[in-house]
Amino acid sequence: MMSKFLLAVGLAAVMAVTGVSSYVYLGSRQSKVVAPPQKPTAATPRAQAFMLPGTIYLAQSGALYSFSAGRFHQLTPEVGWTQPALYPDGNYLLAVKRSAFFSDVYVLTLYGGVYNQLTNNAAAPRNAWDTGANAWSFYPRLSADERTLWMSYDGPKYVGANYYDVDMAVWAVTPGAPIRSGRAWTVANSYTGGDMQPVPVPGGIIYTKYTYDENGNRTGQLWFTSRAGSPGRALTSTDASCAQAALSPDGGSIAMICTYQKQVSYLTIASWNGSSLGALRTMISNQLVAQPAWAPDGSGIAYLAPGGPAAPFQLWFLPKNAYNPPAPPPVPTPSPTPGGPHNGPLPSPTPPAAPVAPVVKPIQVTFNLGFDATSPLAWLG
Numbered sequence: 092m093m094s095k096f097l098l099a100v101g102l103a104a105v106m107a108v109t110g111v112s113s114y115v116y117l118g119s120r121q122s123k124v125v126a127p128p129q130k131p132t133a134a135t136p137r138a139q140a141f142m143l144p145g146t147i148y149l150a151q152s153g154a155l156y157s158f159s160a161g162r163f164h165q166l167t168p169e170v171g172w173t174q175p176a177l178y179p180d181g182n183y184l185l186a187v188k189r190s191a192f193f194s195d196v197y198v199l200t201l202y203g204g205v206y207n208q209l210t211n212n213a214a215a216p217r218n219a220w221d222t223g224a225n226a227w228s229f230y231p232r233l234s235a236d237e238r239t240l241w242m243s244y245d246g247p248k249y250v251g252a253n254y255y256d257v258d259m260a261v262w263a264v265t266p267g268a269p270i271r272s273g274r275a276w277t278v279a280n281s282y283t284g285g286d287m288q289p290v291p292v293p294g295g296i297i298y299t300k301y302t303y304d305e306n307g308n309r310t311g312q313l314w315f316t317s318r319a320g321s322p323g324r325a326l327t328s329t330d331a332s333c334a335q336a337a338l339s340p341d342g343g344s345i346a347m348i349c350t351y352q353k354q355v356s357y358l359t360i361a362s363w364n365g366s367s368l369g370a371l372r373t374m375i376s377n378q379l380v381a382q383p384a385w386a387p388d389g390s391g392i393a394y395l396a397p398g399g400p401a402a403p404f405q406l407w408f409l410p411k412n413a414y415n416p417p418a419p420p421p422v423p424t425p426s427p428t429p430g431g432p433h434n435g436p437l438p439s440p441t442p443p444a445a446p447v448a449p450v451v452k453p454i455q456v457t458f459n460l461g462f463d464a465t466s467p468l469a470w471l472g
Contacts, residue, residue, distance in 0.1 A: 128403045128461025131156045131163035141454050143408060144388050146201075148175040148184060149395075150466040155186060155203060158406070166203025175199075175469040176232050184469065185209075185231040185240075193225035196242060198266075201471075209240060209266055223248050226270075229259065230288045230467070233266070240266045241289040241296060247271070259285030261298050263319065276319045283309060288467070290336050293365060297326065297345070299334040308352060313345070315366065326368045333359065333371075335467070339385045346383040346392055349373070356380045358394060360414055374414050375453060378407075381464040386411075387472025393456075395464050403461030413451035 131151060146159040153169040171189035178185070183206060184199040190213070198207040209231075214224035226246035233240060243259040247270075258281060264273025276296065279285035283301035290297045295317035304310050311334035316323025327333040333349040345363045348356040349371065358380040362369035378396040381404065385392055391411045395404040 126459070128152075129459045130165070131158070131457075131460050132165050141408065141456055143393065143456065144386060144390060145470060145472040147384070147393060147406070148177070148469040148471070149406070150175065150463040151461055152463075153189075155184075155199075157201070166199070173463055173466045174230055176230075176467065177469045177471055178233055179235050179237055181471050185233065187229055187231065192219065192222050194227045194229065196228050196231045196240070207267065210242075210270060212246070212270075227257070227259070232289055232291055234291050235293075238265065239263050239291075241276075241291055243285065243287050243289065244270065244275075245285065257285075258283060259287060261286045261289045261296060274319045276316060276321075277314075278320070278322055286314075288335055290338055292338055292363075293342070295323070297336045297338070299336065300325075302329065304329045304352075310352065311350075313347060313368070327371070331359075331371060335382055337383050337385060337467075338363070340387055340389055344385075346385060348380050348383065358383055358392070358409065360392075372414065374409060378453075382467045384468035384470050387470055393468055393470065395462050395468070398455060398458060404464045405458060405460060406456040406462065407453045408456055409453045410451055413453070416451070 128151070142161050143158070146157050148155060148157050148166075150156070150173040153171045153173070155166045155172045155175055157164045157166055167186075171194075172186055173189060174187040176185040177183075182201070184201060186197055186199050187194050188197055193212040193214070195212050196209045197205055198209060200206055210228045212226035212228055213219065214221060218224035226244065226248070229243045231240060231242045241261060241263055244262040245257045245259050258279040260275045260279045261277040262270070262273050262275050264270055277286040277298060277300070280300065280302045283303065285301065287299045287301070292315075295315055297313055297315050299311050300314045300322070301309055301311050310329045310332040312329060313326040313333050313336050314323050315326055327347075327349070330352065331349045332352055333347045335348050337346045338344075339346070343363060344360055345368060346358070346360050349359045350356050355376070356379050357373045358375035358378075359371050359373050361371050374392075381395040383392050383394040389411060391413075392409045394407050394409070396407050397403065398405040
């Protein structure tokens with residue numbers, strides 16, 4: 092009996108040791124994809140990390156960060172800050188601060204200090220609990236002359252059946268003036284979430300309008316309008332389902348994302364002549380792309396995309412040679428092979444093959460962070 096007891100104890104000990112060892116080993120082999128994102132300021136840049144020009148402003152976990160020379164700097168505390176946008180002169184930032192029931196637009200210094208509050212969407216204290224009495228402002232942008240603040244806004248709310256209707260429309264208001272003095276420039280389709288991300292362009296604005304197609308699928312389209320109260324006209328089709336427009340520094344191209352009614356989002360660009368888009372060109376079709384932004388010096392396009400399957404969004408960069416490759420060098424004209432006297436025609440020399448343009452792939456800039464994919468990037472040269 093004693094031998095059987097000792098054998099049982101020995102087997103139990105072996106099982107315990109084996110189980111713990113297996114657990115430790117498997118734990119050491121877990122993918123870092125499931126690890127929580129680091130704070131940008133805690134992440135250590137990789138050796139010889141790719142350096143982007145200028146300074147990019149972006150959001151993670153309710154805080155705004157700047158990224159320049161390979162380093163992140165936290166500009167605000169983690170209290171709901173998102174959607175930074177630069178002043179046209181590059182001296183200040185616009186940003187949104189979200190609360191539980193409302194959001195407001197602020198002017199910040201480039202170092203994150205609050206300079207001014209441009210909207211006041213909170214309800215009176217006695218109605219602070221009432222979501223219908225509050226309002227939301229998102230995606231602020233300034234006109235080139237800095238006299239008009241564009242934003243997506245869900246007010247004013249009306250008492251009645253539509254009291255809690257939160258479809259956003261694009262509004263224009265003088266910076267710092269009461270929102271009631273502004274005007275709605277677009278008319279949103281009901282129950283779609285509304286019109287988003289206005290982009291000021293000469294002569295009007297480009298924005299994303301959501302609608303439902305004939306199959307009942309919610310789809311995005313880029314629209315252009317040149318006057319208040321008019322929805323304008325569609326620039327992209329419902330089949331392409333495009334959103335998140337960004338104007339190139341020279342004003343001649345638009346970057347966007349397009350889903351083509353799939354669970355994907357392609358990085359797409361098209362020429363822009365001031366009133367219409369050229370053919371859509373898909374640049375990246377194997378990533379879930381969000382929030383493209385052009386480099387101020389024209390060197391490429393930054394965007395957000397996951398670093399792997401089911402992973403948080405990282406910062407990526409696509410060099411301009413991927414969508415605007417340089418002209419290949421001329422093919423040298425072959426010359427006849429020198430030799431002695433020859434009777435009859437010389438054989439035609441075989442021309443060399445034309446050089447093949449190298450494939451330019453996107454560059455992953457960050458690896459262990461988790462940026463807000465609904466927050467556009469702001470890029471200062």
